[in-house]
Amino acid sequence: MQKTLLQWYEANGRHELPWRNTTDIYHIYLSEIMLQQTQVNRVRDEYYPQFLAKFPTLKSLGEAPLEEVLSAWSGLGYYSRARNLHKTAQLTQGKLPSEYKELLKLPGIGSYTASAICSFGHHQGITVVDTNIARVIKRFYALLDANAKNIDTHAAQLLNHKESRAHNLALMDLGSLLCLPKNPKCDICPxxxxxxxxxxxELYTQTKKTKYESLELFYGIYIRNNKIALTQTEGSMYKGMLELPSVEPLEEDFLRSFKHSYTKYRLTVNLYHLEEIEKKCIWIAMDELHAAPISSLVKKALL
Ligand code: SF4
Structure with missing residues (x-):
């Protein structure tokens, strides 16, 4: 079975992905962090090359100011990932450890990322279980209500110790190309x-439906001398980012509203024109906005 899987991978795998064609551990690590919440095509075509053009090495990432890193991360969401990358770059002084246990001690590196770095970067004989692989394992072994530990144990049984890196990548691609969440292509599966x-x-991979929360937000837009007033965010989710000043719902000076989705939130964002501002703010020139650490919500409101 391992041999058939590798043959299938050889002929059908996504070998062209840039992070599969590098030995640079930082590049592999970066791709894994970006891929956690973002589609492969967008990471490959936009964010990964753009980020590496700005921060080609882990050392250069650690030496850059956090605001620059957050700005380069703009559009990817989940900004704690960028803050953790930056912290890790500083803590390791540009050199990531190669041991699984040492990697786990670093901010933002959990068991999946640590094992991916060890397997894809260092060719260590270790299982890697992402959502695609977990789905394959659950179906392959017909596991009902399996927990993570149970899935890991079965993944370890299946591991090809001689070709562990290719084996893990093959299972990952099989999950993403054939063993799909809905209508898996069993008839052509190796x-x-x-x-x-x-x-x-599908019996083995039924998922609970995500419960979405609706929220209404109110922001003011205040522009003076071609500069816009932004405020420093306070919540931990967007820490280090700049946002529009929030206002109380107003009767007048309404500009427009738009819809925006963020994780489990479905937001209705209302924008108002402000004549004055009481909050402490940071002034950003309109033509420098693209380089400021702003979220996609603020971009949607302004650009
Ligand atoms: S695609 Fe079908 S045959 Fe292949 S692993 Fe998934 S469930 Fe099994």
């Missing part, structure tokens, strides 16, 4: 013969 869950694959 694991079909041995797969115990192929008769009812």
């Amino acid at each position: 694991l079909r013969e041995q797969c115990r869950g192929k008769e009812e694959p």
Whole structure:
């Protein structure tokens, strides 16, 4: 089965992904962090090359001011990832450790990222279990209600110790190209013969529906001498970022409203024109906004 899987991967795998064609551990690490919440195509075509053009080494990332890093991360969301990358770059002084346990001690590196760095970067014989691989494992072994530990144990049973890196990448691609959450393509799957869950694959991977929360937000826009007033965010989610000053719902000077989604939130954002401002603010020239650490919500409101 391992051999069939590798043959399938050789012919069908996503070998062109840039982070699969590098030995630079920082590049592999960066790709894993970006891929946590962002689609592969967008990471490959936009964010990964742009970020590396600005910060080509982990050392250069650690030496850059946090605001610059957050600005380069703009559009990717989940800004704690950028703050943790920056912290890790500073703590390691540009050189990541190669041991799984040491990697786990670094900010923002959990068990998945540590194992991905060890397997994809250092070719260590270790299992890597992302959501795609977990889905394959659950179906392959017909595991109902399996927890993470259970899935890890089964993934370890399946691991090809001689070709662990290719094996993990093959399972990942199989999950993303064939063993899809809905309507998996079992008829052309190389694991079909041995797969115990192929008769009812979706039974093993039923997911709970995400509950969305609706929120209404109110922001003011105040421009003076071609500069806009922004404020420093306070919540931990957007820490270090700049946002529009929040206002109380107003009767007058309404500009427009728009919809925006963020994690589990479905936001209605209302914008108002302000004649004056009481809050302490930071003035950013309108033509420098693109380089400021602002979220995609603020971009949507202004650009
Ligand atoms: S046979 Fe179907 S359910 Fe089993 S691993 Fe392949 S695609 Fe997934």
